[in-house]
Amino acid sequence: GENVEQHPSTLSVQEGDSAVIKCTYSDSASNYFPWYKQELGKGPQLIIDIRSNVGEKKDQRIAVTLNKTAKHFSLHITETQPEDSAVYFCAASISINDMRFGAGTRLTVKP
Amino acid sequence: KAGVTQTPRYLIKTRGQQVTLSCSPISGHRSVSWYQQTPGQGLQFLFEYFSETQRNKGNFPGRFSGRQFSNSRSEMNVSTLELGDSALYLCASSLAAGVGLSGANVLTFGAGSRLTVL
Numbered sequence: 001g002e003n004v005e006q007h008p009s010t011l012s013v014q015e016g017d018s019a020v021i022k023c024t025y026s027d028s029a030s031n032y033f034p035w036y037k038q039e040l041g042k043g044p045q046l047i048i049d050i051r052s053n054v055g056e057k058k059d060q061r062i063a064v065t066l067n068k069t070a071k072h073f074s075l076h077i078t079e080t081q082p083e084d085s086a087v088y089f090c091a092a093s094i095s096i097n098d099m100r101f102g103a104g105t106r107l108t109v110k111p
Numbered sequence: 112k113a114g115v116t117q118t119p120r121y122l123i124k125t126r127g128q129q130v131t132l133s134c135s136p137i138s139g140h141r142s143v144s145w146y147q148q149t150p151g152q153g154l155q156f157l158f159e160y161f162s163e164t165q166r167n168k169g170n171f172p173g174r175f176s177g178r179q180f181s182n183s184r185s186e187m188n189v190s191t192l193e194l195g196d197s198a199l200y201l202c203a204s205s206l207a208a209g210v211g212l213s214g215a216n217v218l219t220f221g222a223g224s225r226l227t228v229l
Contacts, residue, residue: 034217043115043201043220044154089154097144097159097167099218104153 002027004092006102014110019080021105023090024072030092033066033073038087038104047088048075080109113138115204115221123227129190132224136183136204143185144218145177148199157200160185192228199223 003026013019023033031052036044050057050064050073057064061080066073073092077084087106093099116135124130136143145157156169160179177187183204189196203218 036220041222043203043222046217046219049217095167097142097161098156099144100156101146101154 002030002092002094002098002100004090004100004102006090006105008105009103010106010108012108012110013080015080015082017080019075019077019084019107019109021075021088021090021107022072023074023092023102024070025092025100026071027092027094028068028071029094032093032099033064034091034093034099035062035064035075036089036091036101038089040086044089077107080107082109082111085109115202115219117200117202117221117224119224120222121225121227123229124192125229126192126194128192129188130192130226131186131188132200132202132226134185134187134202134204134221136185136202137219140204140206140219141183142205143179143183144203144205145185145187146201146203147171148201148223149197154201157187189226194228197226197228199225 006023034049037047038044048059048062048064050066061078063076085108087104089104090102091099118133142161144159147155158168158177159166163179174190179185201223203220205218
């Protein structure tokens, strides 16, 4: 089955700096790669996703890149703000009923 | 549009007891997936239901079971609770007319049910 590894496990940046979280996956058949943000006391919330026919996708300060040959994808957050502090999860899947998640990255943005 | 609703939000049980958690998906969503979240293991897939049928199951013992009703609401049950079952149990719903993934077919999570086993 699919195995997703996520790095780093913790990340601390100064407000205004960029943050990058990286994930690798094992199943070359995976074609859907979402990123979720989980704030304290809440469930994970989808913030951006990318499908295998696209190499990069942007949404304001958030971008995701995908390298299918190397089987890795990354989340980039620019101009970080304190409200970006949360746990971020990547996932990889070929179907909606078997999504595999990375272990999570705790991002802290210092004011 | 109401989100995914999970009840109860918090509960405490003792070893050996059983527990039932409930999930109401977003209106119109027919697929419900369950995940277990623990600090050490992250988000682990339990099972997924669509049209009252379990389509996929993760690597959990038979003590973990679920079901889905005709209105797409779902329940999961854990019998003979163990200390290690303490976790946040998350439910997620999706349109999932099929298992394929399209622009509209994404997972939306509820806030979870936090189970503590003493």
